Amino acid sequence: MPLVTRSGEPSWARPAPRHGRYGDGGGPGGDSAVSAVRVLVGTRKGAFILTSDGARRRWGVSGPHFAGWEIYHLQGSPADPERLYASQSNAWFGQVVQRSDDGGRTWETVGNRFVYEGVPGTHQWYDGTQHPWEFKRVWHFRPSLTDPDTVFAGVEDAGLFRTVDGGRTWQEVSGLRRHPSGAAWQPGAGGMCLHTALLDPGDPRRMFIAISAAGVFRTADAGETWQPANRGLHSEMLPKPDAEVGHCVHRIAMHPARPATLFMQKHWDVMRSDDAGESWREVSGDLPSDFGFAIAVHAHEPETVYVVPIKSDAEHFPPDGRLRVYRSRTGGDEWEALTEGLPQSHCYVNVLRGAMAVDALDPCGVYFGTTGGQVYASADAGDSWSAIVRDLPAVLSVEAQTLP
Amino acid sequence: MIRVVLPPHLRRLAHLDGEAVLDVPGAVTQTTVLDALEAEYPALRGTIRDHLTLRRRAFLRFFACGRDLSHEPPDVPLPAEVAAGTEALRVVGAIAGG
Numbered sequence: 001m002p003l004v005t006r007s008g009e010p011s012w013a014r015p016a017p018r019h020g021r022y023g024d025g026g027g028p029g030g031d032s033a034v035s036a037v038r039v040l041v042g043t044r045k046g047a048f049i050l051t052s053d054g055a056r057r058r059w060g061v062s063g064p065h066f067a068g069w070e071i072y073h074l075q076g077s078p079a080d081p082e083r084l085y086a087s088q089s090n091a092w093f094g095q096v097v098q099r100s101d102d103g104g105r106t107w108e109t110v111g112n113r114f115v116y117e118g119v120p121g122t123h124q125w126y127d128g129t130q131h132p133w134e135f136k137r138v139w140h141f142r143p144s145l146t147d148p149d150t151v152f153a154g155v156e157d158a159g160l161f162r163t164v165d166g167g168r169t170w171q172e173v174s175g176l177r178r179h180p181s182g183a184a185w186q187p188g189a190g191g192m193c194l195h196t197a198l199l200d201p202g203d204p205r206r207m208f209i210a211i212s213a214a215g216v217f218r219t220a221d222a223g224e225t226w227q228p229a230n231r232g233l234h235s236e237m238l239p240k241p242d243a244e245v246g247h248c249v250h251r252i253a254m255h256p257a258r259p260a261t262l263f264m265q266k267h268w269d270v271m272r273s274d275d276a277g278e279s280w281r282e283v284s285g286d287l288p289s290d291f292g293f294a295i296a297v298h299a300h301e302p303e304t305v306y307v308v309p310i311k312s313d314a315e316h317f318p319p320d321g322r323l324r325v326y327r328s329r330t331g332g333d334e335w336e337a338l339t340e341g342l343p344q345s346h347c348y349v350n351v352l353r354g355a356m357a358v359d360a361l362d363p364c365g366v367y368f369g370t371t372g373g374q375v376y377a378s379a380d381a382g383d384s385w386s387a388i389v390r391d392l393p394a395v396l397s398v399e400a401q402t403l404p
Numbered sequence: 405m406i407r408v409v410l411p412p413h414l415r416r417l418a419h420l421d422g423e424a425v426l427d428v429p430g431a432v433t434q435t436t437v438l439d440a441l442e443a444e445y446p447a448l449r450g451t452i453r454d455h456l457t458l459r460r461r462a463f464l465r466f467f468a469c470g471r472d473l474s475h476e477p478p479d480v481p482l483p484a485e486v487a488a489g490t491e492a493l494r495v496v497g498a499i500a501g502g
Contacts, residue, residue, distance in 0.1 A: 068413060069413070090413070091463055091500070092411075092413070092461065092463040092464060092497045092498065093413060093414060093417075093451035093452070093461065093464075093497075094450055094451055094461060095450065096417065096447070096450075096451065109417060109446075109447035112449065112450045112451075112455075113449070113450060113455045115455060115456055
C-alpha cells in the first residue's frame with residue numbers, strides 16, 4: 001500500500017528535484033530517484049492532481065479543482081509539462097477551457113468558442129434521420145509535441161479544433177468533418193465524439209484520430225485531407241460489418257518510437273495495425289472478453305500492451321466481478337492477467353476510454369481510474385497495483401506526466 | 405447600476421463575490437445586461453447564452469421581480485426595478501441532474 005499524503009502541502013507544491021535528468025540516474029532505480037510523476041485525473045465532479053517522486057510509493061492529492069464540473073480531460077504539454085489544459089463542462093453552463101502555466105497550482109479561463117467552420121451540415125441521428133452538427137463538449141486535448149501553445153481538441157459532435165495561441169482561440173480543422181462520409185457518421189451511446197488524437201513524432205503532418213461511431217481517420221497533410229483507416233475492422237452491429245466507416249472505435253494507442261504501429265480497443269475486438277492504419281488485424285487472442293474501452297502501450301517496450309477487459313456492451317463491468325488488467329508482451333494475441341492488488345471479487349466498476357496512462361520511468365508506471373472513483377497505480381509495469389485514491393467521483397480520464 | 409445574481413458555479417468562474425454590479429448604458433434589456441456582464445467577466449462568455457446565436461442555454465432561467473422573464477424577447481426592456489437597481493436580475497440554473 002502506498003502512503004497517501006492527504007494533508008498539508010502536497011508534494012507537487014515543492015520544487016521538483018533538479019539534480020538530474022531522466023536517464024542520468026546511473027543504474028536500476030536511478031531514474032526513480034531523480035524524477036517525479038504527476039497524474040492528472042478528470043472526474044464527473046472535478047479534477048484531481050496526484051503527485052509522487054519517482055519511487056511512486058507516497059502520493060500527494062490535490063483537488064477537487066473545478067469542483068462540481070465534469071472534467072472530460074486534463075492534459076499536459078509534452079513541450080512544457082507545467083502547461084496543462086482542462087476541459088470543464090456541464091449541462092447548465094456548457095464548455096469552459098482552463099489553462100495552467102504552473103503545473104496546476106493556478107488556472108486561467110481561456111477560450112471556449114468552438115464554432116464549426118461554414119454551415120455545419122448534418123450527420124445521422126440515432127433514429128436514422130439527419131441531425132444538425134451541434135457542439136457539446138471537448139472530450140480530448142492533444143497538445144503539440146513541440147509547442148505548448150498549439151493544441152488539438154477532439155469534440156462532440158465529432159470535430160477537430162486547433163489553437164495556436166495557448167487556448168485563447170480555437171479554429172476548426174474542418175477537412176475532417178467535410179469528409180464525404182460525414183453525413184453517415186452516427187453517435188454511439190456516449191455521443192458522437194472525437195475522443196482520441198495521436199500525433200506522429202516523426203512527421204508533424206501525420207495524425208490519427210478516432211470517432212465513436214465512425215472509426216479511425218488519418219491525415220498526411222496536417223489536417224487538410226483525411227482518409228478512413230478502418231480496413232480489417234469487423235463490426236457485427238453494422239449492416240455491412242466490414243464497412244469503410246461506422247465502426248465504434250473506443251481508443252487507439254501508439255508507441256512514439258513506432259508510429260506506424262497502432263493498437264485499438266474497438267467496441268468489441270482488440271486490433272493492431274503495422275502499416276499506419278492501412279490495415280488492421282485482430283489480436284484479442286486469449287482475452288476473457290475483447291470488449292473494453294482503454295488501451296495503452298508500455299513506455300519502453302513497444303510490443304507490451306495493456307487493456308482492461310469489460311464483460312460486454314450490455315454489462316459495463318469486469319468479467320466475473322474481477323478487475324483485471326491484461327498485458328501482452330507480444331503485441332497482442334497472448335495475454336496475461338495482472339491481478340495483484342486489484343479486487344478479485346464483487347467488483348463492478350468500468351474503466352473508461354481515457355482513463356489509462358503510462359509514465360516514462362523505469363520500470364514503467366501504469367495508471368488507470370474507474371467509474372467507482374479508484375485510481376490504481378503500478379510502479380512495476382503492471383505486476384502489482386495499489387490504489388492511490390479510492391473514493392473520487394467517477395473517473396473520466398487519467399494522464400501521467402513524468403517530470404525531470 | 406444593474407445588479408445581476410449568478411449561480412455559484414458562474415460566480416466562481418468569474419471570481420466574483422456576491423452580485424455583479426454593472427454599468428449598462430442606454431436601454432436595459434437581457435441583451436444589453438448580458439453584453440455588459442460578458443464584457444466585465446469574459447470567462448462567462450458562452451456559459452449563459454450561445455456564442456453564435458446568443459440564445460439562452462436551455463437549463464438556465466432569468467428571473468426578476470417575482471417573474472420568469474426567460475421567454476421574453478431578449479431586446480424587450482427589463483422591469484423598471486431592475487433598471488433602477490432596486491431589484492436584481494437573477495440567472496438561475498435548473499434543478500436537474502446530479
